[in-house]
Amino acid sequence: MNAGILGMGRYLPEKVLTNFDLEKMMDTSDEWIRTMTGIEERRIASDDCHSSDMAYEAAKAALKDAEINAEDIDLILVATVTPDQPFPTVACMLQEKLGAKKAAAMDVSAACAGFMYAMITASQFIATGAYRHVLIVGVEKLSSVTNWNDRNTAVLFGDGAGAAVIGPVSEGRGILSFELGADGTGGPHLYQNEDHIVMNGREVFKFAVRQMGESSLNVIEKAGLTLDDIDFLVPHQANIRIMEASRERLKLPVEKMAKTVHKYGNTSSASIPIAMVDAYEAGKIKDDDVLVLVGFGGGLTWGAIALRWGK
Ligand code: COA
Secondary structure, three states: OEEEEEEEEEEOOOOEEEHHHHHHHOOOOHHHHHHHHOOOEEEOOOOOOOHHHHHHHHHHHHHHHHOOOHHHOOEEEEEOOOOOOOOOOHHHHHHHHHOOOOOEEEEEOOHHHHHHHHHHHHHHHHHOOOOOOEEEEEEEEHHHOOOOOOHHHHOOEOEEEEEEEEEEEOOOOEEEEEEEEEOHHHHHHEEEOOOOEEEOHHHHHHHHHHHHHHHHHHHHHHOOOOHHHOOEEEEOOOOHHHHHHHHHHOOOOHHHEOOOHHHHOEOHHHHHHHHHHHHHHOOOOOOOOEEEEEEEEOOOEEEEEEEEOOO
16 A cells, blocks of 8 residues: 555744844844845744644644545644643644544654654555554644744744645555654754753754755665656755755755745744645645655654655
8 A cells, every 4th residue: 555645734823923023032133044044934823822723723724635534534643842741642632622533643753853753654554554544743832942042043943733644545656765764872962951942053954964965865766766756855944055955965946845944944843744735835746746855853863755746
């Protein structure tokens, strides 16, 4: 059974925080943030909007797009490092909100690579025939763990959610190959202490440029494809310079890469599905296109997928 995407959805909070707003809050500038990261603005969830609320909105949109009901879901996987609380999981809260009575539910914790981990885990249940519909969500309320006194990290992150229904698709479509990896020795470069995100930007940058390129090339090779077969790249939206380095490794033109980093910042595990929905709605992805999805994050973790679009 080939596993692929049956439908997708996303949710972004309404409140916009621009670089100019940040200039008033800390010693930074729009010029520095735009040049160094590509970010112009990001979304911030209100105090009473939690990860489970954003996940719910994105999940509802994905179910509608996939034309299935909540009762049809066999398993819910929520990738997040900012759950409402340690437990119950966001996945269980989402199961209750949706009324997905049949679904098993758990969270997946792999930081910004979380959506890749969730998608590949989901696809195994589909490939074996054990389940027919797995709802996966990447959701983060990073504003709740941002240190607003640390300009090195505060300018980078945003809140949001993206969701997909993973299920069986026709021969030749869906996930063609994947790679997942982790390097715990890099843990000290990006972590959350009791309250906040702490980051060694230089080290994370170097790791990201190297790993995003290598993983992308690895999944292309594993799928028996060449660079000429690749139609579109969906990189984790952390920093435009990291994204551009991946795009150049794949020799793709600018218009063949999903880009939302300028308007939403880095939404961690939500960034890849949000960017995919954005590209799809803009008509940049069509049936039978071959996509490379690639992400990296704290852990350190990474994951990549080669995918032929369409049911
Ligand atoms: N505004 C203005 N100046 C800033 C700043 C900000 N928001 N943040 C840092 N600076 C300053 C530093 O203080 C430093 O000043 P100094 O030279 O006077 O000491 C200078 O800019 C360079 O800082 P540095 O951290 O060495 O820059 P960098 O080239 O590594 O770029 C990042 C910083 C964050 C843009 C870059 O490291 C990066 O994107 N890393 C990856 C981060 C990431 O993707 N994390 C999420 C992973 S999922």
